[in-house]
Amino acid sequence: MxxxxxxxxxxxxxxxxxxxxxxxxxxxxxxxxxxxxxxxxxxxxxxxxxxxxxxxxxxxxxxxxxxxxxxxxxxxxxxxxxxxxxNKDYLYEQLRLLYRERQLRLSVDVGRGKRVLIEFVSANPTGPLHVGHGRGAALGNALSNLLQTAGYAVEREFYINDAGRQVRLLGQSVFAAYNTLLENPCPYPEEGYRGELVERIAGELASTDGNRYIGVDFDNCAQHFIDYSYRKMLEEVKEALDSFGVHFDNWQSERLLFDGGMVKGGIDSLRDKGYVYDKDGAVWFKSSELGDDKDRVIIKQDGQYTYFASDLAYHVMKIGRGYDELINIWGADHHGYIPRVKAVLRAEGLQESRLTVLLVQMVSLLRDGKPVQMSKRAGEFITLKDVIGEIGSDTTKFIFMTRRSDSHLDFDLEAAKKQSSENPVFYVQYAYARINSLFKKHRTDMSSLFSDRIDSIDLSCLNAEEELQIIKKLVLYPMTFQGAVRSREPHRITFYLQELAAIFHPYYNKYRILTEDGPLTDARLLMCACISIVLEEGLRILGLSAPKLM
RNA sequence: GCGCCCAUGGCUCAAUUGGACAGAGUGUCGGACUACGGAUCCGAAGGUUGGGGGUUCGACUCCUCCUGGGCGCGCCA
Missing domain, CATH: 3.30.1360.70 (Arginyl tRNA synthetase N-terminal domain)
Structure with missing residues (x-):
């Protein structure tokens, strides 16, 4: 305005x-x-x-x-x-409007229905999720909520790497575990996967298939082992995400890209445009002409597709689906990959600004200041599930959401646990619960309290400096919201919520809300209802719970 | 060697994208209601923003060099 x-x-x-x-x-x-x-x-x-x-x-x-x-x-x-x-009258009026038309006042329609695809997590279905995935999940989830609220048509997508070497290695590892379990010791593949889950899956196969595959060459039953194993892993992944409160609209299978001819189609599309050539018995993408530092192989000499081939096809397909904007949330270790994917967009005649890659920096997991050794293949592993179990879903998310995504994160389990009873997330939630409890005490329902006489409440008694400060904070929420949307930084909402709670608690301590003075009580309750409305909205965007009792 | 990211009170992080005197939490020290929830509140100490140079009205933010850390640099995925 x-x-x-x-x-x-x-x-x-x-x-x-x-x-x-x-x-x-x-x-x-x-x-x-x-x-x-x-x-x-x-x-x-x-x-x-x-x-x-x-x-x-x-x-x-x-x-x-x-x-x-x-x-x-x-x-x-x-x-x-x-x-x-x-001036005060303006502020009072805005406060009243916030209560009356909350949806209208809480968001700003900057998206205007633009279609955005947000792809995140996309972890290989070869093992459980770790904290790094959790960071991506928390960010992707919050960003999706944020953009959706801002009027974008958002789709959340998980890309499943269910083709290629890694799932094959998983299948082979389970095969080895299966054999070992049935007393037919069998070496694990060189870079295979270990751990509880691998053994559990092998156990399931042992009980359903018996020793049907004992003595069978892996190559002759590979598909069975691969499919069963990765599907189990994927279930595990979905379960973890579910308990983390993160949900997807689409699960895009890499294998379906091959089976549906999209990989071939994607390559042909780029070949038509002159960006694909053959050399040394391999097929190359001419990405160096499109901003990458070298050309990339798509089909190897042995006729196998590279990993990039399906990713290339995937992005061609995404473009074909007609989104206005693509957002990929990647681990920072994939940053070297950005130029070649952007090259795909350019080759397809799109501005590369249509794709935003948000890099989530590495998370170092510590316990009491000492690094926790993590090896996926060896199976020594603290999973996202473990972390959620140990310190809670809200606290875990909050830790991710109180910093920008592109800075390294030291995640100390002991510190987080020790802190959890006094974690900032509770500070915010407590403010919300407190207000709820006020209304309970007052024996009124927050949403209907003023419905019939909202306009007759005199707000001019909200004169204290603290009250005006709170009202301004509430009225200016859309500015923070808009900034968060524009910069694609949900963490700004987190800080806003902390600030809002930080002016509410002292106020609550100093002033009494429920007084003998009816009109004054009404006015203060209306203001508290508005605080509650904004807190609830912010928590919702961040994917955090808003408990009425704690 | 080349490329990307990072460096802010003891610790973990912000700083409205170049704006006014760099802010929170935690930790430390000292305090607070016989009324609405003490997961709260009030106060104090703590900084040459890793270092040097530059750009301008103005720099934590941009450029450059250096130091220290992380991650990449396959016809692996």
């Missing part, structure tokens, strides 16, 4: 601008909202910023009364900032 106001003023002065920065100052003395546009324009207009600011303010003050009624003061400060201060 302020953005539009300033923008209108600026363009009214004959200056071209399509975007103005509006921010919430750190210091209260610097107004409620603020813009540095005049500073930015100083260079272009070759005039002192304060003079420009003055002109902008003058232009704003010329505007229709209705447009500027929200502000008490609009003034220049410092080197040329323009600071706005809300």
């Amino acid at each position: 302020i953005k539009e106001l300033v923008l209108k003023a600026v363009t009214g002065m004959g200056i071209e601008a399509d975007y103005v920065e509006v921010e919430i100052p750190k210091m209260q003395s610097q107004g409620d909202v603020s813009t540095p546009v005049a500073l930015g324009l100083a260079g272009v207009l070759r005039k002192p910023p304060r003079v420009i600011a003055q002109e902008i303010i003058a232009a704003i003050k010329e505007m229709p009364r209705g447009d500027i009624a929200a502000f008490d003061t609009i003034e220049i400060a410092g080197p040329g900032f323009i600071n706005f201060r809300f």
Whole structure:
């Protein structure tokens, strides 16, 4: 709203601008909202910023009364900032609107129905999920919720690597375990998988198939072992995600890309465009002409497809499905892969900006400051499931959501556990529960309390500095929301929630909400209801629970 | 060797994408209601943002060099 106001003023002065920065100052003395546009324009207009600011303010003050009624003061400060201060009546009105039309007030429709595909986790179905996957899951989930709320048509997709060497190795490992179990010792494949799960799956096969496959060459029963094993693993993965509260719309099978002819089709499509050639008995993708540092093999000399072949086809297929935007959430160890996938987009004639790859940095799992050794193949492993079991789903998610995704994360199990009773997530949830308990005490239902007389409640008694601070925080939620959407950074919501809780708790401590004074109680309850509304919304986006009791 | 990412109080992290005096939590020290939930609240100490140089009205943020750490660099997946 302020953005539009300033923008209108600026363009009214004959200056071209399509975007103005509006921010919430750190210091209260610097107004409620603020813009540095005049500073930015100083260079272009070759005039002192304060003079420009003055002109902008003058232009704003010329505007229709209705447009500027929200502000008490609009003034220049410092080197040329323009600071706005809300007037109370405006704030009260906004608070009332927040209660009355929550859906409308909580989000900003920036997506306008654009279709976005968010692909995340996509772990090989060869073993259980680890914490790193959990980080990707938490981020993907929150980002999906965030964009969906912002009016995007979001689809969440998990890409299943059910073709190729890794699942074969898994099948072979289970085969070895099966044989060993039935007293026909058999060496595990060199880089095979071990562990509880592998043995459990082997056990299941032993009991259903008996010794039918004893003495059989692996190559003659490979499909059976592979299929059974990876499906079991996939179930395990789904279960873990389920208990983590993360769900997908599509599960895209890599094998189906081969069987459905999409791999061949994808390659043909690029060949038609002149980006595929044969050399040394192999088939190559000319990615070096499209921003990658070298060309990539798609079909090896021995006729086998490389891993990249199916991934290439997968992305061609994604494009074909008609999304406006593709988002991939990858572990940072795949960063070297970005240029070649972007090259696929370019080859298909798309702007590479249609694909955003968000890298999730590595998670180092520690216990008491010491690294926990993890080896998937050896089966020594602390899984996501273990971590959730040890410190809880909400706390685990919160740890992921309180930092930006592209920085390394030290995840200390002991610290997390020790902290869990006083974890920041509870601080936020506690605020929510407290408000709920207020309404319970008051014997009223939060959603219906004011429904018939919402307009008759006098909010002007919400005069305390703390109350105004809370109301401003609530009213400015959409700014945080929009920033989070624009930057694709759900963690901003996390910090906002902590800040909101951090002004509510002291307030609650200092002032009494349920008083003898009826109108005052009504007003305070209305404000608390709004806090609760925003907390609930933020928690929902982050995929966290909003408990009414703790 | 080349490329990408990171470095912020003791510890774990933010900082509105170049904005005003760098903020939280945790830890440490000291305090608080016989009323709405003490998973709360109030106060204190703690910083040359890894180091040097540069760009400009203004730098944690951009450029450059250096130091230290992580990850990549297959006709593996």
